[in-house]
Every structure is written in C-alpha cells, then in structure tokens.
Amino acid sequence: MKHISPPKASHLIKAEVNHLHFSVLDSTNAWAKRNADRLEPAKITMITASQQTEGKGRLKRVWQSPPDCNLYASFCFFVSLKTDVSNIGQVMAVSAVEALKELDFKIDLKWPNDLILQNKKVGGILCETTAIDDLLCVIVGIGLNINMESDELKKIDQPATSLFDSGNRQFNVDEVAVLLKKAFQNNLGIYFKEGFSPFYQTYRDLNASLVGKQIDFQSHNKLWQGGFKSVLEDGSLEIKLPSGESKIFTAGEILKK
Helix, strand or coil: CCCCCCCCCHHHHCCCCEEEECCCCCCCCHHHHHHHHCCCCEEEEEEEEEEECCCCCHCECCCCCCCCCCCCEEEEEEEEEECCCCCCHHHHHHHHHHHHHHHCCCCCCEECEEEEEEEEEEEEEEEEEEEEECCEEEEEEEEEEECCCCHHHHHCCCCCCCHHHHHCCCCCCHHHHHHHHHHHHHHHHHHHHHCHHHHHHHHHHHHHHHHCCEEEEEEECCEEEEEEEEEEECCCCEECCCCEEEEEECCEEECCC
C-alpha cells in the first residue's frame, strides 16, 4: 500500500468534546459557521438540535428535519489552513457505521459518505470549512434518521428509511448521539495521527456492493456514466468509462446505481 502522510493536528488526538444542544436551529452546520469564532480551538465542539428548520444536504438539497425524532449534529474542530482534511467526511461515515453496529444495524456506504440501510438512505454527511485568522474550522454535519415514520420518509426525494422503519422499534436519539460522539472522537484522533490508511480497508469494504455496477456520477456540474471500479487508497473513486478509460474523482456524487 502506498504510504500517505497523515495530516498534522496533534491537539485533536485526545481532544475533549464540548456538546451544545438546542431545541431548534436553522441547521447545525449553519449555526457552527456563524459562531465558529466563539468556539474553543483546542477542543472538538458537537452541536445538536432536536429540530432543524432549514436542514441541508449535499448539493444544496433540503434535509427533512422533523422535530424530536432524528439526530441532527455537527462536529467542529480547528486545524492549520494547510492541513489536508479531504477524508474527514469518510472518517465520519466509518464512525457512524461503527456506532450503528452497536445497535445491531449493518450499514453500507454509497461513495463518498451516504449511509445505506437495506438499500435505502438512512443518513448523510455534509462537510464545510470556514477560515478564521490562520485557522481552518472544519464542520462535519451528519443527519441520521432515527425514529422517522413512513409518512415523513415519503417526503424525501429518494428511497429512504430510518432505524425505526427498518428495526420496528423506537430508539433513544441521545444514546445514538453518544455512540457517534465516542466513535468519531476516537477515529478523528487516529486520522490525525496515522492518516486515512487505518480506515481504507473498512471504507472500501463498505462500498463493495457498488463495485462493477453502472452508475451516473456528477462532479463539478458535469455528468459522467460508467462502471464503479474501485475506491483508491486516498479515498478517491475510480470509474471505468464506456471508452475503457479509467477516471479518478476526489469529489462528486453517485446519482444512480
């Protein structure tokens, strides 16, 4: 395996997590961006809300955020401006899989970081950054459908499920949040000590159901079609185009599989 140097942010290897909870926010990511200059740069801040009025997903999609049934969370931390944080969303995805495994759910991934349960989306991750002086505030937002019922799930613009819908029982959202916090806090420390390599095999295996399938893929407002070939060691995606050429992507979204 090619050696990939880990990013340098040693203060995060054993960083404490501050948890701020709100009854209602427009979105946890938006709150974090507005208030980044008030957060403690030596710590990880976890922001959660019982409801979001303007929840958002990737590509500016609306994230359905009904009250008191799902987990809406953002994790914020600070690194130097030159730190490579390109795999943070993937590290969060692996962390969510680990957390939900504690509840006996087997989660797959759809590259780069959609959480899939029984072939339906159960969660998504949105990473954003904002610069403050000589620091980069990294904001990793995650939405997990916990106790969302079928009438609400039908409002989502793609096949979606929840832990309740798939497991036929209610879950404690706060307990799920604790499991996720523990997993991400631990994995973030590993990432900033060793890089993405400790996660690569697991991450690749979680995407294995896509290998060989024909997909529509959007990257930088351009649509590509081809076969899902592999996930590379740096977390990027390799697609085999109809011409036979292989093309590598570091960002984008699978629209169809």
